[in-house]
Amino acid sequence: MKGRLLVILLLACGAAAAADRDFDRLVKAIESHYGTRHTNLPLMGFANFVVKVARPAGTSSFHLAMFDHLDTPSEERDEFMDQMGSGSLHPLIRVHSNRDREATYILAGDVGKTTRMLIAIFGRDAATVIEVKVNAEALRKTIERPDLTAQRFLGKHDDH
């Protein structure tokens, strides 16, 4: 019984570690490629509050990194994300909005009963990396309207 519990614990730790690796890898790649640092959030409580407000239904386990004053030429974002590979995640959706000068990249993977999504949103002069677990409904909404992903996860669109 103890052995089984240990295996479950190790598997859970392994899944969590893989999740952290994908998120950290992307954050570090942006820092390295664009010569910047993600915004440290001394007001993490405030950030959590913001994320909580923006968090769409059916999502949990948020990881968030924000980059300000980040000028990413739109034509090289694809190349950058292509070079990223995906670790344990699969490239799923790529959205380019010339209207908003935004690009959204979504990678996804299976974690038991939920799906893990790694989302990179590049705006005019900022970028946000989000890692989040989503349930079936949230995954479906993302696939059906991928163009609304940035709005949903950055709190501009209410789909609750």
Add this chain to the structure above:
Amino acid sequence: MRLATILIAAWAATAWGQTIKLPDSVERLGAKAEEKVEITMDKAMLRLAGKFLSDKGDEAKARKTINGLESIYVRSFTFARDGEYATADVDAVRAQFQTAAWSRIIGMRSKEEGNVDVFLKGGTTGQLGGAVVIAAGPRELTIVQINGTLDPDQLADLGGQFHIPHLAMGEGARR
């Protein structure tokens, strides 16, 4: 180790943009489009998405259908105004599927709603080996490629799922 690196690099280079090869003229539409959406669902992602479809109604049908699929690839362009792309751009895409391996089963032309073409690829034992849907509206161009085994009757069941346009296929068209 070196082999692994090469394989990972090759995978990374192709993962986002694999499958359908669009003519350069269509690729360039991305710069004109107000919005461009690309969805790449490989087998693993399809299994994942399938798990989340319910056992009732249309979702149950879609779930059954995606079991035989290898990948779904969607590319959709939305334009701010009518006439941002030329008929020749779409014709160039259609031309890729006007070969012996493919049959066009639907060719709908509508000034208001746009044009829809559905091409099917023959498979084994009465099954299809793939399908391509090209929906060209006044302000939207959507190209869907479905790879894998599916029954002709199942194609319409995928309409409305995974960003695929609704396919109102009548009984006659299905056969």
